[in-house]
Amino acid sequence: MKKLFIGGQWVDTGTYMDVLNPYDGSLVDTVCTASAELTKQAIDAAFEARETMKHLSAARRGKILDNMAALIERDKEEIAALLCAEAGKGIMFARGEAGRTGENFKFAADEARRLGGELVPYDASESGTNRFGYFKRYPIGVIGAITPFNFPLNLVAHKVGPAIAAGCPIVLKPASTTPLTAHKVTELLLEAGLPACGINLVVGSGSVVGNTMVESDKIAMITFTGSPSVGLDIKAKAGIKKVTLELGSNSAAIVHEDADIRYAVPKCVIGAFANSGQVCISIQRIYIHESRYDEFRTMFVDAVKASRNGDPKDEKTLVGPMIEEREAVRAEGWIKEAVSQGAVVAVGGHRKGTLLEATVLENTNENMTIVREEVFGPVVCIMKYKTLDEVIERVNDSQFGLQAGIFTDNIQNAFKAIDRLEVGGVMINDMPTFRVDQMPYGGVKLSGTGREGPRFAVEEMTELKTVMFNLN
Incomplete structure (x- = not known):
């Protein structure tokens, strides 16, 4: 049984939730759950920790994060x-x-050591003559991190690592289906x-x-990864606090007439079906130039037929279980609806649990x-x-508008796509x-x-303070 971490201590809350293996339904472990009152205690503890975290030196913050990288490597298996x-990954x-x-x-450790500011050229203005100054970044305060099930380790790191680098205490709420990571x-x-005051772990329903986290005045920023509907609800309730939202997509790959099909096919197979398609930037739509459609379709469908579905413990499994049966039922229902509207299943389409x-x-x-809509499952439309x-x-x-990809050997086509696609990231020939993880990631x-x-993320988790010395 796993306890929660609140106010610097492991806490048995007296209420529990089973964590089940999505592949076979077996019990993985049991975890404590938090009430609204316990969540408020975690928020209060984080609020009291602001000065402690703020005054950690850049060297200490960098060392903690480097140590964390080493421990992840040690316990990798x-x-x-x-x-x-x-x-079920x-x-x-x-x-x-x-x-x-x-x-x-490690990237977060680098940011901890370089966090600073820059000189402001006050004398570039006529009224700024003989004035000197700079701006510097300061931690924003308590970070409320709400993370999803599909990358329960790395998407926690994307919130926790920068918060530590910025000098912010954290209240972490993982997905209820994957709290053990x-x-x-x-x-x-x-x-x-x-420092034990720097992190609070609370598990429970949204x-x-x-x-409780979103509505708290003591949390300065909410960073959330999950569904658009929940993201919009957070945005509506968050008030003046900062909000970063990493939401859904129905990402598209374009295979142009000048593309290398043999190169594109395996990329598209992995892009569509890794983690059972439960990836925000999973390929859901593949658009193929009509002159190359038959060639791509044959190779792609053959590759999918050759892939392995089933037990995630099998080293060769490409598509394992979806996180819950209700999600698999939903995706299956969308497939059946599409078929009733004229779509044709080239391969797959069947569900068991x-x-x-x-x-x-x-x-x-x-x-x-x-x-x-976002399928968030192992389904792709060509x-x-x-x-x-x-x-x-x-x-x-x-x-x-999260990310898109285009396969082309023509640089003019590539730049045309870059300039005109309404997305946060364009991947050329990928x-x-x-x-x-060091690239800017997000959407429109x-x-x-x-x-x-x-x-x-560190930029989002800090505030600028401007300083000016009048030397006149």
């Missing part, structure tokens, strides 16, 4: 097994997430040397724990739910187009699912506000 058990992808997370904390992160942060087969649909269009102008317009005809439209990546 244990963490990967935990990700596999509570999230394929063991190959779980090891990859653990490796990325260690690197992510966050518990492990909390243990390792304490081992890494983080309606109780999440709302939480396991939904890797599914490729043809004859789809932008009016179908399966194309328009569609023809005639011109680059047409396909850019179709990609942009979406409420989302899947829109590509991400390294309903895909969210703000950017993550340690440097950019």
Whole structure:
């Protein structure tokens, strides 16, 4: 049984929740849950810790984060097994997430050491003659971090690492389906040397724990990754506090007439089906130039048929379980709806419990739910187009705008796509699912506000203070 961490102590709250393996329904562990009152105690404790965290030296903050990276590497196999058990993540992808997370904390350590400001050239103004000054970044205060199930380690790191680098105390609420990884992160942060007052771990429902955090005047910033509906609710309730939202998408890949098909196909397979498609930037739409459609379609469908579905502990599994059966049922329902509207299943489409087969649909269009909304499952729609102008317009005809990819050997086509696609990131000759953790990551439209990546998250988690000396 796992306790919560509140006010510098491990707390048995007296209420518990089972964490189940999404593949076979077995019990992974039991975790304590927090009430609204306990959540307020965690927020109060974090609020009292502001001065302690603010006055940690850059060297100390950097050392804590470097230590954390080393501890993640030390416990990499244990963490990967935990990700596999509570999230149903394929063991190959779980090891990859653990490796990325260690690197992510190293990037955060770098930001802790370089956090500062810059000189302001006051004398560039006529009224600024003989004045000297600068601006400097200061921690914003308590960070409320609300994290999702699909990357329960690395997306915690994307919030916790920058908060420590900035000198901010944290209240962390992980997804209720995957709280055990966050518990492990909390243990390792304490081992890494983080002051016990610097982190609070609370587990519970969004309606109780999440709302208490969002509505608290003592939390200076909410950083949330999850569904658009919850993100919009947070935005409405947050008041004046800062909010960073990393929300959904129905990411598109464009395969242009001059693309290298043999290169593009394996990228698109991984981009569409890794982590059972439960990735914000998972490929949901592939637009193929009509002159290359048959070639791409044959290779892509054959590759998907050859991939392995099932047990996430199997090293070769590409598509494991979805996080809950209700989510698999929802995605299956969207597939059936699309078929009733004229779509054709090229491969897959069947479900057993939480396991939904890797599914490729043809004859789809932008009016179908399966194309328009975020599936967040192992489903991809392949569609023809005639011109680059047409396909850019179709990609942009979406409420989302997180990332997109284009496969082309023509640099002019690449720059045309870069300039005109309405997304936060454009990947040239790669899947829109590509991400390294130091890059600015975030979207436009309903895909969210703000950017993550340690440097950019630290900027969000700090406030500028301007200083001027009058030397006249």
